[in-house]
Structure formats: C-alpha cells, structure tokens
Amino acid sequence: MTASANVKTFQINGRDYSARAEETILEVARQNGIFIPRLCELEGLSTVGACRLCLVEVKGSNRLLASCVTRVEEGMEVTTNSERLERYRRGIVELLFTERNHVCSVCVSNGHCELQFLSQKLDITHIHYPYRFPKAEVDASHGRFVIDHNRCILCNRCVRVCDEIEGAHTWDVMGRGIDARVITDLNQPWGTSDTCTSCGKCVHVCPTGALFEKGRSVAEMEKRRNFLPYLQLMRGDQNG
Amino acid sequence: MANNRTIVIDPVTRIEGHSKITLHLDDKGEVVDARFHVTQFRGFEKLCEGRPFSEMPSLMARICGICPVSHLIASAKACDALLAVRIPPAADKLRRIFNMAQIVQSHALSVFHLSSPDLVLGMDADPAKSNLWGVFEKDPQLARDGIRLRQFGQQIIERLGGKRIHPAWVVPGGVSEPLSQADRDAILYSIPEALQIAVRTISWFKQVTGSFREEIAAFGNFPSLFLGTVKEDGSIAFYDGKLRIGDATATLVADGLSPARYFDYLGEKVESWSYLKSAYYKPKGYPDGMYRVGPLARLNVADRCGTERADQELAEFKELQRAAILSSFHYHQARLIELLYCIERMEQLLTDPEILSKHVRAVAEPNAQEGVGASEAPRGTLFHHYKIDDHGLVRWANLIIATGQNNLAMNRSVLQVARHFVRGDKLEPGMLNRVEAVIRTYDPCLSCSTHAAGQMALRVQLVAPSGEIVDEVARP
Numbered sequence: 001m002t003a004s005a006n007v008k009t010f011q012i013n014g015r016d017y018s019a020r021a022e023e024t025i026l027e028v029a030r031q032n033g034i035f036i037p038r039l040c041e042l043e044g045l046s047t048v049g050a051c052r053l054c055l056v057e058v059k060g061s062n063r064l065l066a067s068c069v070t071r072v073e074e075g076m077e078v079t080t081n082s083e084r085l086e087r088y089r090r091g092i093v094e095l096l097f098t099e100r101n102h103v104c105s106v107c108v109s110n111g112h113c114e115l116q117f118l119s120q121k122l123d124i125t126h127i128h129y130p131y132r133f134p135k136a137e138v139d140a141s142h143g144r145f146v147i148d149h150n151r152c153i154l155c156n157r158c159v160r161v162c163d164e165i166e167g168a169h170t171w172d173v174m175g176r177g178i179d180a181r182v183i184t185d186l187n188q189p190w191g192t193s194d195t196c197t198s199c200g201k202c203v204h205v206c207p208t209g210a211l212f213e214k215g216r217s218v219a220e221m222e223k224r225r226n227f228l229p230y231l232q233l234m235r236g237d238q239n240g
Numbered sequence: 241m242a243n244n245r246t247i248v249i250d251p252v253t254r255i256e257g258h259s260k261i262t263l264h265l266d267d268k269g270e271v272v273d274a275r276f277h278v279t280q281f282r283g284f285e286k287l288c289e290g291r292p293f294s295e296m297p298s299l300m301a302r303i304c305g306i307c308p309v310s311h312l313i314a315s316a317k318a319c320d321a322l323l324a325v326r327i328p329p330a331a332d333k334l335r336r337i338f339n340m341a342q343i344v345q346s347h348a349l350s351v352f353h354l355s356s357p358d359l360v361l362g363m364d365a366d367p368a369k370s371n372l373w374g375v376f377e378k379d380p381q382l383a384r385d386g387i388r389l390r391q392f393g394q395q396i397i398e399r400l401g402g403k404r405i406h407p408a409w410v411v412p413g414g415v416s417e418p419l420s421q422a423d424r425d426a427i428l429y430s431i432p433e434a435l436q437i438a439v440r441t442i443s444w445f446k447q448v449t450g451s452f453r454e455e456i457a458a459f460g461n462f463p464s465l466f467l468g469t470v471k472e473d474g475s476i477a478f479y480d481g482k483l484r485i486g487d488a489t490a491t492l493v494a495d496g497l498s499p500a501r502y503f504d505y506l507g508e509k510v511e512s513w514s515y516l517k518s519a520y521y522k523p524k525g526y527p528d529g530m531y532r533v534g535p536l537a538r539l540n541v542a543d544r545c546g547t548e549r550a551d552q553e554l555a556e557f558k559e560l561q562r563a564a565i566l567s568s569f570h571y572h573q574a575r576l577i578e579l580l581y582c583i584e585r586m587e588q589l590l591t592d593p594e595i596l597s598k599h600v601r602a603v604a605e606p607n608a609q610e611g612v613g614a615s616e617a618p619r620g621t622l623f624h625h626y627k628i629d630d631h632g633l634v635r636w637a638n639l640i641i642a643t644g645q646n647n648l649a650m651n652r653s654v655l656q657v658a659r660h661f662v663r664g665d666k667l668e669p670g671m672l673n674r675v676e677a678v679i680r681t682y683d684p685c686l687s688c689s690t691h692a693a694g695q696m697a698l699r700v701q702l703v704a705p706s707g708e709i710v711d712e713v714a715r716p
Contacts, residue, residue, distance in 0.1 A: 105406065106299045138290055140631035146292060191631075214632065215605070217411040218298035 010076035017072075025067035025078055026054050036080050037089055037118050039096075039207050040155040041068040044228030046164060050156055053089055053118070056080050064088070090122050098129045099178070100136060101150040102208070108221035109209030115153060116208075132178075139184075141191030144214055145203050147182070152210040154180055158202035165231050170196040201227075245269075247658075247667065251279075252676050254354045254371075256306050257686020261675055263658045271662050274655035276647070276679065278516035278686050285637045293322055293606065293628050298408045300624065300639075304685060305405050306349065309342035309397060310617035311624070312410040313479065317613025318624040319412030321500070322632075324607035330597035331414030333589050336479045338400050338410065339615060340582035343478060344434070345393025346618035347535070347579045350683040351441070351572060352386020358677045359448055359572070363455065364670030382444065385437045389579070392434040396586070399423040414601035424590055431587050435549075438580040442553055445576055452569060458660035459678045460568030460653030463488030465521055465531035466540040467645065469499070469616050474543035476581065478616040484541040485521060485531065490563040492541075493521075499614030502623050508640065516686065519645040530648035533620025534682065535574035540564045547588070550581035568653055571681040606632050617642050619683050643684040653678045 009018045012025070012034060019028045024047070029036050040051040049066040056067045059077035064085070067078075079085075096102075096115060104110050136149035159171040159182065170193050174183045184190045203211040204223045212221040244267060250260030258280045264273040284303055291299060297315040301308035313335055320327055327335075357370040360378050369377075376383040394404045400419065401407025409416050449456070469481040483497040497505060508517040509526050520529035531537070539558075545551050554577055560570060589595060606628060613624045620642025627636040643650075657678040661671050 106295060106302060108295065110408075138292065138633060140292060140633050148292075214292070215294050215412075215603070217294050217416070218408040220408075220411070220416065 008072045008074045010072050012078045013080055019072050023072055025070050025072055028072055034080055036067055039114055042157050042205055044232045045160045048156055053092055057082060090124055093119050093122055093124055094127045094129055096153050097127050098131045106218055107209040108212045108216045110219040112222045114207035139190050141189035144198055146212055146214055148210055151208045155207055157205040161201045161205045166199050166201055168195045168197050249672055252679055255680055255684055259686055261654055271658040274658045275513055276650050276654050277514045281515045285639055288634050288637050291634050293319055293632050293634055294412055297410050301406050307346055307617055308406045309338055310622055313339050313615045314613045314622045314624040316410045316412055318611040318626050321611030322606045322608050323412055323604040325413055325602040325604045327414040327602050328599045330594055331600040333595055334415050334419055337586050337589050339479050340586050341393045341396035343618045344579055344582050345390045347575045348386055348390040351575055355680050363674050367669050389437050392430055396427050399427055413603055418598045418600045419595055421596055428590050434583050438583055442576045445573055456567045456569045458657055461566050464649055466537035467531045467533050468538035468541040470542050475546040476538055476542035486541045488564050500612040516647050517644050518647040519640055527648050532649045533642050533645045535578050536571045539574045545581045547581055547584035550577055550584055553577045568681040619643055619685055620645055646682045650682050
C-alpha cells in the first residue's frame with residue numbers, strides 16, 4: 001500500500017480537507033484552526049471521549065460523534081457547529097458547574113481555567129439546572145500540591161498523564177457516576193502515596209483549579225503544558 | 241389602658257447593608273428604648289473552613305464590595321503571621337498606599353454619596369430629593385468633588401491591584417506585582433487635585449456644622465471608650481501599630497496593646513435581636529465596656545497625624561471639646577481629616593524611591609498554625625484571626641469588624657436621637673431621617689460586619705404592646 005492510499009479526503013463545515021487515515025476529526029480541525037470545544041482531550045495524551053464536548057455532526061449518522069475519538073473517513077461530511085451542538089455543549093458545561101462547587105471569583109485558576117474559558121466562549125451566563133452543592137474535600141497533604149475535589153470535572157487527564165507519561169499511575173478513579181472521585185494510590189491522602197514522584201504533571205494538565213501548586217493565591221495558578229508533546233515524543237523513541 | 245408602642249424603621253437607607261430600627265414608646269409617646277437590628281447573615285467565618293490559607297485574602301475580600309481592600313489587608317496580614325515572615329519593605333509600603341486609597345474612596349462615599357444630602361439639603365428635606373442628585377442641584381461643585389475624590393481612591397486601587405473591586409493583588413507574604421514607574425507617576429500626578437478637594441471640603445464642612453447644633457448635641461453625644469491604632473510615636477496608624485484605648489476624659493485606659501492578643505481584652509456578645517455581634521472592652525464588662533472605633537475614635541486616641549495640613553486640621557478639631565470629642569456627628573469631620581491625611585501620606589510614600597523595588601513578596605511555607613491580622617479599615621479596627629492544620633487548611637476563623645465594635649454605641653445613639661427628636665404618635669420624615677442619619681455618622685458596613693446577604697429602603701412602624709400597628713411610614 002502506498003502512502004497516498006492512507007490519505008482521506010473529506011469535508012468539515014463545507015470545506016475540503018485531507019488527512020492521514022489515523023488522524024481524528026479533532027486533530028484535523030485543530031491543525032486547520034477550526035475550534036471544537038473539549039475538556040478531557042489534551043495533545044500528548046491518549047483520548048477517552050469522556051467529556052462529550054467535542055461532539056460533531058457527521059452526515060449520514062443520526063448519532064453525534066465525539067471528534068476526539070472519531071477518525072476521518074473518505075467522503076465524510078462533518079459539521080462542527082450547529083444549534084443542536086451548541087445546545088448540547090452548553091448543557092454539558094452547565095451540568096459540570098452544578099456537579100461540584102465551582103466559584104471562579106475565589107479560584108486559584110481564575111482567568112486561566114479551561115472550564116471558565118469554555119463557558120465564556122459558549123455564552124453561558126446562567127445555569128439552568130439546580131446546583132448539587134456536594135460536600136467535597138480538599139486534600140493538601142502533599143508537600144507541594146493540592147487537590148480540591150470541589151473543582152474536579154473528572155476529565156481524567158491527571159490519571160492519563162501519570163500513567164502514560166510519568167509511568168507512575170498514582171491517580172485513578174474510584175466510585176461510579178455522581179460519586180466518582182479521582183484518588184491517589186488506594187484512596188489515601190496524596191501525601192502518603194508511595195508511587196507519586198511529585199513531578200507535578202497532573203497539576204499542569206488539569207483544566208481547572210482542582211489541582212494546583214501549594215501556596216498559590218487566587219488567580220495565580222497558570223498551567224504550563226508545552227512539555228507534553230515533547231515528552232510523548234521522547235517516550236515514544238525509547239519504547240520504539 | 242397601656243399604650244406602649246414600637247416604631248420600626250425598615251430598612252435603613254443610605255448605609256451599606258440591611259438593617260432596621262425599632263423604637264419602643266411608652267404610654268406618653270416618649271421613646272423608652274431603641275434597637276438597631278442588622279437583618280442579614282453571611283457566615284464567612286464558617287464557609288472558609290477547609291480552604292487553603294493562601295486563598296483567604298481574596299476569599300475574605302468578597303465579604304464587601306466597598307471595602308474589599310480592608311479585608312485583603314487584614315487577611316493577608318493574618319496569613320503573613322501564619323508564614324511567620326517579614327514582608328519586603330516595598331510590599332509593606334505598597335500595602336499602606338493601597339489601604340489609604342481604600343480609606344479615601346470609602347470616606348468619600350460616606351461623606352458625599354451617603355451623608356451630604358443631610359448636610360446640604362437639611363435633615364427635613366424631602367426624602368425623594370435626599371440623594372446625590374439633590375446635592376447636584378443645590379451644590380454641583382460639592383457633588384462633583386465627591387465623585388472625583390472617590391474616583392481618585394478607586395483609580396489608585398486599580399493601578400496597584402489591577403481592578404477597583406476585589407483585586408487579588410495582596411497575597412500572603414506581600415503583593416503579587418511591583419509598582420511600575422508609569423503607574424507611580426500617574427498616581428502622583430492626580431494627588432494635587434485630590435488634596436485641593438479635601439481642603440475645600442473640610443472648610444465647607446466647618447461652615448455648615450453651625451446649622452446642626454441640635455444634632456451635634458443629640459447624635460451619639462455620650463461618654464464611651466474609643467479604640468484606635470497608633471504608631472510608636474503616638475501618631476495615627478492605618479496599616480500597622482499598637483492599639484490604644486482612651487475614655488471620654490481623654491485619659492488613656494490602655495496603651496501599647498498588641499492587636500494579636502485582641503481576645504485578651506475584647507469580647508463579643510450575641511444579642512437575640514441582631515445578626516451583628518456587639519464587641520466590648522473586657523475589663524469593663526458588658527455593656528459598660530462599650531467603645532467606639534473609626535475616624536472619631538482614631539483621632540481621639542492619636543496624638544497627631546504626622547502630615548502638615550492634617551495636623552493643622554486635627555489641632556482645630558481637638559478644640560471642639562475640652563477632653564475627648566464625644567458626639568458621633570463629628571465622625572464626619574474626622575473622616576474628612578483622615579482623608580486629607582491619607583492623601584498627604586500617600587504622596588510621601590510614593591516619592592520614596594524604594595516604592596518601585598521589584599522585591600515585593602516573601603515566599604514561605606506556613607511556619608505557625610495561628611495568625612492574627614489587624615489593620616484600620618475606613619470604619620474602624622479590623623481583626624482577622626485564623627487557625628490552620630498541618631497541611632495549611634483553615635480550620636477556624638474569627639473576624640471582628642469595625643461596625644460590630646460600634647454596635648453598642650450605635651444602639652445608644654439611636655436611642656438618644658429618638659428620645660430627642662421623636663415625639664408623640666405621628667411620624668415625620670425629618671424625625672425618621674435623623675434616626676437614620678445618626679447611624680450614617682458611623683458609616684456602618686453591615687455586609688461586612690455580619691460577614692452577611694441584600695436591598696435597602698426604610699419602613700417605620702408604631703406598634704402597640706398588643707402588637708397592633710398604630711402608624712407606619714414606608715419608603716420605597
């Protein structure tokens with residue numbers, strides 16, 4: 001098979017694009033400057049299709065498809081923005097706000113938060129669902145980092161970066177549905193974890209203020225993620 | 241037939257927060273008791289439990305939109321105590337300027353926006369006109385001055401902190417950003433005009449006080465203790481210093497008190513009829529330990545201000561009465577003198593070359609599990625007291641707010657004014673307004689003081705002992 005046979009030609013929002021067969025709709029969109037919202041996907045980590053914000057419409061399919069896990073196909077006609085998609089996306093973000101206790105004004109990530117950015121981008125001014133106000137703990141037992149479950153949206157980025165890039169697999173998810181929580185080791189205080197290397201990658205991939213550096217004041221936690229694609233490349237070389 | 245009645249003023253207008261006043265009348269229509277009820281509840285001391293201490297300054301600043309800076313300062317100082325660090329000198333000076341800019345804008349708000357309608361239009365003016373717009377019609381220059389002066393303070397806060405309300409610039413260990421030369425110059429450039437306005441307003445105020453002799457005599461004119469912060473040399477202090485308590489004879493009852501030990505000498509009592517706690521001086525007990533804080537108290541206990549023009553005004557102010565100045569009506573003038581001092585002092589601090597130092601933050605992990613921060617807010621002494629666990633999470637917090645410390649005196653003042661001005665069983669707007677005006681002299685901030693939630697207006701009821709409402713006047 002030649003290399004050219006692996007190239008697919010398709011349409012996004014009525015315009016023609018071509019990409020390699022293993023690329024996802026989200027990757028192609030990003031390369032071409034087309035905005036598709038997402039919170040769980042992050043370049044350099046595996047995709048899980050968990051947040052459902054990157055849903056797109058594909059002609060011929062009744063279902064909406066998560067663009068982060070859907071590969072491009074020959075002749076595919078993708079729509080990244082429609083009234084229906086907007087409605088769903090807004091609903092998803094609103095539900096995220098109701099699920100835990102997100103208070104932007106006093107959050108360490110105020111002004112640097114992906115959830116906040118998305119809600120502004122989607123023009124969310126009010127939440128139309130009742131808030132749950134769960135009682136969620138703050139674990140500050142680690143010497144350098146803090147996890148505030150009030151701000152966690154269960155995107156799993158911390159779980160993936162710890163497993164796939166750092167190789168420590170300190171983080172995991174416990175419980176089901178609304179009771180799900182990210183945990184360290186066997187659901188023990190982070191500071192007592194044997195596996196955590198204190199590398200801080202989880203903190204920097206976290207889209208919100210759920211994971212942050214100790215001592216940061218309000219609006220001071222800016223996340224740096226440029227290391228990810230580079231690290232993935234290096235790990236890939238070692239493994240390959 | 242017993243004919244006791246109660247008058248309820250609900251809500252009280254042109255103050256910051258929600259409250260009502262009840263006046264209890266006897267069968268002759270004379271006022272026998274009066275209460276100032278704060279009807280909002282906030283719960284900040286409780287909701288901060290479990291939060292990382294490093295979030296506390298900004299979290300606590302959300303208590304109030306008028307004086308977020310005061311809470312930022314006191315909270316950050318409590319956090320400095322938790323870190324057990326000495327903050328860099330430039331950060332110390334920048335915080336001082338920040339605090340004084342807050343005092344200027346808040347005092348301007350109190351004098352011009354809230355109280356000047358009473359002073360310019362008179363206590364008996366039509367309530368519909370008794371606002372800043374009414375002042376605009378009568379004395380446009382004064383109204384403009386007020387707005388300009390508040391803007392001056394707010395712009396300094398914005399230049400230093402990035403925004404006017406709830407800036408997150410003050411952090412444990414100092415401030416997050418140094419001051420740029422351009423911003424320093426811009427603030428210095430605006431000072432002469434502000435100074436001019438302050439001087440002009442004081443001379444205006446001294447002229448109008450003559451027409452308020454009756455109010456001066458009855459507006460909280462009684463002996464009490466006064467508490468304020470002073471520097472080591474006895475001059476007035478806003479950011480840091482020792483506490484001093486003086487009495488009505490201008491004798492010092494206590495001096496050199498460490499604010500960090502406030503709980504040794506200040507107590508708080510809860511009354512069932514108000515969400516606002518009443519603070520008192522412990523050695524004198526409750527309620528005899530009633531004391532006042534804020535501009536009048538600060539000027540009563542301070543030996544001097546420390547800047548030229550403010551000291552001249554202070555000397556003249558102290559001539560008003562032989563010993564301590566007792567009438568709460570004089571809070572207004574004290575406020576204006578402080579405002580003048582703050583402008584002069586900010587200029588001094590800004591011309592210090594160290595102010596532009598880039599070293600503005602001390603970094604440390606918490607080294608103490610308990611910390612107290614105290615500073616002078618516009619309305620009086622403010623205490624923030626936190627205890628944290630091994631991981632730096634707040635486990636306990638106590639705040640003592642200026643308005644709570646004035647609570648006993650405000651209640652006494654309302655009673656005094658009501659006894660003097662409220663007659664019979666027919667309510668007059670001017671009578672109600674005086675009851676409110678005495679509260680305004682204290683410039684209470686109720687959202688702060690109850691660490692509380694709301695809309696303001698005014699309702700006064702005359703209630704018979706049977707519960708029957710005899711008369712009612714309401715303001716929209």
